[in-house]
Amino acid sequence: MPEWTLGKVTNKYPDVPYEEKERLFLETKADPRYPGYIYGCYECGICVSACPSARFYDYSPRVIAQAMAREDVERFYEIMVEDICNCAQCFSCVRCPRQNNPGGLVTIIREMAVRNGVQEARDVLQGYTRVIYKVMLKGNQVSPDMLQPDFFPDWGPWVAGFKGNMKAWRQAIPVDTLRGVTDAAWRTDDETLRELYTIWFETGNIDIIQEVDEGLYDLLVDVMEEELEEWE
Amino acid sequence: MSAPTIIPIVDNIMQKKSRSVRRDPQNAPTHDIREELFELEARGELIVQRVPEPYVEVQTKYGRTKKIPIGKTWHHKSCGQCGHIPGYTASIFWLHRQFGIDHIDPTDQTSCTGWNYYASGTSNPVAQLAVMSRNFAAAHQTGYYPLIHCGTSFGHYKECREEIVHHADYRAEVRRVLAKLGKPLVVPEEIVHYSEWVHVMRDRIAERQVVDFSDITATVHTACHYHKIVVEDAIYDPDIFGGQRTATVTATMQALGAEVPDYSTWFDCCGFGFRHVLVQRDFTRSFAVQRKIQVMKEEVDPDLVVTHDTGCVTTLDKSQFAAKAHDFKVGIPVLSDAQVAALAMGAHPFRVLQLHWHTSDWRPLMEKLGIDWEKYWDEFQEDLAAIRSGEKTLTWEDADAVVLGV
Numbered sequence: 001m002p003e004w005t006l007g008k009v010t011n012k013y014p015d016v017p018y019e020e021k022e023r024l025f026l027e028t029k030a031d032p033r034y035p036g037y038i039y040g041c042y043e044c045g046i047c048v049s050a051c052p053s054a055r056f057y058d059y060s061p062r063v064i065a066q067a068m069a070r071e072d073v074e075r076f077y078e079i080m081v082e083d084i085c086n087c088a089q090c091f092s093c094v095r096c097p098r099q100n101n102p103g104g105l106v107t108i109i110r111e112m113a114v115r116n117g118v119q120e121a122r123d124v125l126q127g128y129t130r131v132i133y134k135v136m137l138k139g140n141q142v143s144p145d146m147l148q149p150d151f152f153p154d155w156g157p158w159v160a161g162f163k164g165n166m167k168a169w170r171q172a173i174p175v176d177t178l179r180g181v182t183d184a185a186w187r188t189d190d191e192t193l194r195e196l197y198t199i200w201f202e203t204g205n206i207d208i209i210q211e212v213d214e215g216l217y218d219l220l221v222d223v224m225e226e227e228l229e230e231w232e
Numbered sequence: 233m234s235a236p237t238i239i240p241i242v243d244n245i246m247q248k249k250s251r252s253v254r255r256d257p258q259n260a261p262t263h264d265i266r267e268e269l270f271e272l273e274a275r276g277e278l279i280v281q282r283v284p285e286p287y288v289e290v291q292t293k294y295g296r297t298k299k300i301p302i303g304k305t306w307h308h309k310s311c312g313q314c315g316h317i318p319g320y321t322a323s324i325f326w327l328h329r330q331f332g333i334d335h336i337d338p339t340d341q342t343s344c345t346g347w348n349y350y351a352s353g354t355s356n357p358v359a360q361l362a363v364m365s366r367n368f369a370a371a372h373q374t375g376y377y378p379l380i381h382c383g384t385s386f387g388h389y390k391e392c393r394e395e396i397v398h399h400a401d402y403r404a405e406v407r408r409v410l411a412k413l414g415k416p417l418v419v420p421e422e423i424v425h426y427s428e429w430v431h432v433m434r435d436r437i438a439e440r441q442v443v444d445f446s447d448i449t450a451t452v453h454t455a456c457h458y459h460k461i462v463v464e465d466a467i468y469d470p471d472i473f474g475g476q477r478t479a480t481v482t483a484t485m486q487a488l489g490a491e492v493p494d495y496s497t498w499f500d501c502c503g504f505g506f507r508h509v510l511v512q513r514d515f516t517r518s519f520a521v522q523r524k525i526q527v528m529k530e531e532v533d534p535d536l537v538v539t540h541d542t543g544c545v546t547t548l549d550k551s552q553f554a555a556k557a558h559d560f561k562v563g564i565p566v567l568s569d570a571q572v573a574a575l576a577m578g579a580h581p582f583r584v585l586q587l588h589w590h591t592s593d594w595r596p597l598m599e600k601l602g603i604d605w606e607k608y609w610d611e612f613q614e615d616l617a618a619i620r621s622g623e624k625t626l627t628w629e630d631a632d633a634v635v636l637g638v
């Protein structure tokens with residue numbers, strides 16, 4: 001019979017030393033937001049009933065709250081590499097009668113996974129790096145020129161039609177800050193963007209990007225440093 | 233013993249939600265964050281930007297009052313709105329211009345970058361607080377008050393405000409970063425979402441209504457980040473769904489004469505998912521269609537869905553195309569409350585509402601409202617031809633006019 005311990009999963013990732021998993025767990029627990037996000041768990045499942053991801057994935061905010069409350073390091077590591085990417089970050093789970101915030105726990109665990117260069121977190125973000133490029137350099141998550149048929153085939157023929165019309169349609173917006181802008185959501189002052197770049201450097205945000213994608217990091221640093229040097 | 237009565241699940245939810253709740257601020261389970269902000273200001277730790285007069289007082293979840301400014305607003309735009317559904321933004325500004333309300337549309341503004349944070353985790357709290365505080369300092373410098381267009385920016389900033397208040401080390405770090413930019417740490421007295429402004433303006437909007445909505449049934453989707461992040465700070469009204477659901481958007485639609493029925497998956501999210509909507513849309517589409525659009529269709533068959541966030545409009549609108557291939561019950565247009573308010577007041581459907589950016593079919597709605605959309609589409613085609621030939625760009629001079637109902 002397989003060995004089974006109440007409340008503990010077997011070691012699914014034996015190649016990763018327990019000490020490393022524990023280090024990641026303790027780093028997560030040390031986040032200043034952590035104590036306000038978990039107070040124990042009744043196992044009532046209210047969070048699961050409200051959770052969109054639980055409907056479509058093998059995913060449960062209750063399991064996350066439970067594992068964290070029990071300080072189950074092995075289960076925590078499994079959640080970090082398998083589950084957190086499924087969370088929609090909608091925070092429907094704050095209906096929790098115990099005042100837990102499972103979605104908030106996921107926010108912290110994700111940040112830890114990325115900051116520590118956990119391979120599974122890097123893999124999940126592979127198709128996403130063009131968005132990181134945009135948000136770091138333009139201060140906007142999306143822009144009209146990102147609406148490409150290759151990326152949004154499921155939005156139908158509208159996307160292909162849009163591509164041909166983008167320039168004229170953007171000129172046909174009465175809002176001064178939007179009119180004609182296609183590579184960002186609105187027109188932003190150069191000085192504002194330099195201030196944003198300063199924030200990315202001063203807060204260590206840019207180092208997090210290095211953990212995700214070295215090439216993207218080099219590119220961003222080049223562009224931002226050049227801008228900041230000109231400013232000085 | 234008689235057999236127990238089994239209440240169908242949808243009826244059960246609706247019955248529970250029809251009970252009226254009244255809340256007493258004396259028994260609120262939270263501290264009033266604004267008092268803590270003022271204490272920090274008294275200690276010289278930060279500046280609290282006061283809501284300018286005139287303002288309207290509304291009630292939040294636990295019965296506390298919140299001040300919503302009418303004018304002197306600094307528009308914190310949303311990247312999802314401005315980039316992908318610009319009629320949302322244009323309608324907000326059109327309404328301000330109609331009422332002659334003093335406001336600023338700044339270029340000294342970045343997005344909150346919260347979408348990226350919730351999508352990827354590629355940031356950290358201090359960076360997020362610094363981005364917020366930089367924007368707030370920029371608003372404060374102008375003397376205008378931030379009005380947040382995006383549901384996620386609104387929720388994210390509420391969360392950031394909690395972190396600033398409760399963590400001295402975060403405050404110290406953010407002050408250090410802001411000092412490099414020559415800016416003080418400023419937090420507004422209230423974090424205000426644009427739909428709260430529309431909410432307090434709804435009667436004035438209705439006074440100038442030229443399009444009749446009395447035959448229209450609308451379902452409301454409330455943005456998760458509006459009312460689930462820092463749940464307290466959202467507008468509730470005992471007269472709207474018994475105070476059990478947020479009042480914003482619903483009260484606006486009711487003021488315009490539309491019927492706004494409840495539906496059993498009201499609390500569910502739209503399926504946006506932050507990362508999912510960009511790179512894993514099978515989840516987004518499934519949820520948007522199966523838990524929202526199809527349920528609305530089956531339970532109340534609305535003429536339109538009204539919501540108040542970038543992600544929700546995009547998700548609920550764009551997800552319907554692929555679902556048609558699977559014979560799902562879809563086909564409801566999706567608009568923001570500001571777009572609906574502007575339409576009700578006679579705004580141009582394309583120059584202002586920019587309906588051509590929406591993919592779910594809005595034509596039946598226009599026809600039901602008695603709007604000859606083809607006439608306005610032809611006008612807009614002329615605008616585009618002139619733009620393409622380099623003769624003009626479209627400005628407020630073209631878009632300000634009330635064109636419907638005249």
Ligand code: SF4
Nearest residue numbers: 051088090091093103
């Ligand atoms: S935040 Fe994540 S865990 Fe919570 S309800 Fe939303 S998808 Fe589920």
Ligand code: SF4
Nearest residue numbers: 041042044045047096
């Ligand atoms: S709602 Fe709260 S107490 Fe209930 S299972 Fe979820 S986390 Fe645990």
